[in-house]
Amino acid sequence: MLVKNLLVAAATATTAFAQTRKLQWFGINESGAEFGEKNFTGVYGKEFIWYDLKTLDTFIGQGVNLFRLNFLMERLTPKTLTAPLDKYYLGNLTEQVNYITSKGAYAMVQPHNYGRFQSEIITDTNAFKTWWQNVAAQYKDNKLVIFDTNNEFHDMDQQLVFNLNQAAIDGIRAAGATSQYITPEGNSWTGAWTWVSSGNGASLVNLKDPQNKLVYQMHQYLDTDGSGTHAECVSATIFSERLKAATQWLKDNKKKGFLGEFATGVNDQCIAALKDGLKYMGANSDVWVGAAWWAAGPWWGDYMYSMEPPNGPAYTGILPKIKEFFLA
Numbered sequence: 001m002l003v004k005n006l007l008v009a010a011a012t013a014t015t016a017f018a019q020t021r022k023l024q025w026f027g028i029n030e031s032g033a034e035f036g037e038k039n040f041t042g043v044y045g046k047e048f049i050w051y052d053l054k055t056l057d058t059f060i061g062q063g064v065n066l067f068r069l070n071f072l073m074e075r076l077t078p079k080t081l082t083a084p085l086d087k088y089y090l091g092n093l094t095e096q097v098n099y100i101t102s103k104g105a106y107a108m109v110q111p112h113n114y115g116r117f118q119s120e121i122i123t124d125t126n127a128f129k130t131w132w133q134n135v136a137a138q139y140k141d142n143k144l145v146i147f148d149t150n151n152e153f154h155d156m157d158q159q160l161v162f163n164l165n166q167a168a169i170d171g172i173r174a175a176g177a178t179s180q181y182i183t184p185e186g187n188s189w190t191g192a193w194t195w196v197s198s199g200n201g202a203s204l205v206n207l208k209d210p211q212n213k214l215v216y217q218m219h220q221y222l223d224t225d226g227s228g229t230h231a232e233c234v235s236a237t238i239f240s241e242r243l244k245a246a247t248q249w250l251k252d253n254k255k256k257g258f259l260g261e262f263a264t265g266v267n268d269q270c271i272a273a274l275k276d277g278l279k280y281m282g283a284n285s286d287v288w289v290g291a292a293w294w295a296a297g298p299w300w301g302d303y304m305y306s307m308e309p310p311n312g313p314a315y316t317g318i319l320p321k322i323k324e325f326f327l328a
Ligand SMILES: *[C@@H]1O[C@H](CO)[C@@H](O)[C@H](O)[C@H]1NC(C)=O
Pocket: 039, 042, 043, 046, 047
């Protein structure tokens, strides 16, 4: 969040929020440090890339106040979850975190691992807790860091997904990182449209955070199978429709939600759906804190959802049309 807006938000708190009906967190996924994801550990500049600081400035100038920083756990802790943090990969992550937060924006630390480590489902919840304790210790004094437990658990035992999320929360708080938000993610690719039907809601509602700063992270795409692999959207109202059950769940359980990934191709029907869905989220900003576009990053080329300036199709075709739904 820009410092100016942070002060305004602090002064006027919830009333301004209710009147403006806008979303607080305007996010962009920064993707590239997790590329070459089967190559552990890979080489910077060959298999993977970090994010250009000037590009982050460009987004901040457009009102973006949250960056979801993708990276791979195996590159931060090579070989085992409890290994010491790799000096250079951590150095790059921290450089980005510090740069973003120095501008007053949120930096979301996001292991893009799908609940897996070296391609195997993580079952050692104690080691996962240690991993998070070690990582959170690096950022414990920075209030603008947000911890995302893991990207998109899927095809896993629901109790294990619960246990891993709880282990992450416990590890982060044990590190002394007590002021930061944590975003648990669900099974089934943390889909908003299946949040209730998949059983995520019934299970993850029981997560405990002594600091009471959990923001449930869900993802939502608008193509037929909800996979985010097509340019087309099902209809001009599919976004709000796919958010309804999750919104009700958030309200019923007095929880907060964040849409950590959403994207569409650049076409009229999708733009109408995006506007309808973001307006719906704004109307429900008592529970939805914001949303982050999938994705920016230097190596996307002509990818249909690319938000990378200056020529990403979404940067020119979508960003100008959705900015108004965010507070910044
Ligand atoms: C993994 O990365 C290394 C270092 O860049 C490269 O030499 C190797 O060919 C890569 N392996 C695969 C399977 O892509």
